Amino acid sequence: MKEKTKQNVYNAFIGEAKAYFRLLAFAKKAQEEEVPQIALLFRAIAEAEKVHASRHLGLVKDLVVKDTDTNLMKSFKKEQSISENEYPDFIKDAQDEGEEAAALTFSQARDAESFHAKLYEKAIYDVIKDIVKEYHICTVCGYVTDRKLPDKCPICGAPPEKFKTIDEKDLD
Numbered sequence: 115m116k117e118k119t120k121q122n123v124y125n126a127f128i129g130e131a132k133a134y135f136r137l138l139a140f141a142k143k144a145q146e147e148e149v150p151q152i153a154l155l156f157r158a159i160a161e162a163e164k165v166h167a168s169r170h171l172g173l174v175k176d177l178v179v180k181d182t183d184t185n186l187m188k189s190f191k192k193e194q195s196i197s198e199n200e201y202p203d204f205i206k207d208a209q210d211e212g213e214e215a216a217a218l219t220f221s222q223a224r225d226a227e228s229f230h231a232k233l234y235e236k237a238i239y240d241v242i243k244d245i246v247k248e249y250h251i252c253t254v255c256g257y258v259t260d261r262k263l264p265d266k267c268p269i270c271g272a273p274p275e276k277f278k279t280i281d282e283k284d285l286d
């Protein structure tokens with residue numbers, strides 16, 4: 115693909131992916147305001163934007179998606195850098211401005227990202243490619259574990275009901 119188009123497709127992918135989450139939030143708001151039809155409209159269009167994001171990504175896959183070893187290493191480094199650099203800076207700014215809710219969200223995200231990094235590291239350096247086992251994800255803070263479902267989330271304290279399990283059934 116030619117350079118300009120490639121960049122446009124990539125930007126469109128980012129835009130549509132953001133729109134997906136924004137429209138889900140709009141749908142939730144419409145539900146709170148008790149206008150279910152508008153909630154459904156936002157929900158439906160969110161789904162459509164997800165289709166666009168996915169199609170755009172499909173066109174520039176080579177730009178984003180590499181072989182699994184490369185993807186693992188890239189993801190590991192990203193998690194490491196975000197938990198060691200970006201989030202600590204965000205936490206400091208939030209604390210300086212007295213924004214406690216943001217400081218908490220950032221610090222739980224930082225902790226969760228460092229667990230993500232450990233899981234990637236394990237995948238890179240241990241041989242786990244021949245094993246298929248489930249992961250549990252805290253839907254409150256994003257903590258992920260490959261061990262048994264915890265009694266409560268070690269980062270945010272959420273109970274087991276707040277965990278989502280990803281297993282073989284979730285693979286296409």
Ligand SMILES: [Fe+2]
Nearest residue numbers: 193226227230
């Ligand atoms: Fe992460």
Ligand SMILES: [Fe+2]
Nearest residue numbers: 252255267270
């Ligand atoms: Fe959590």
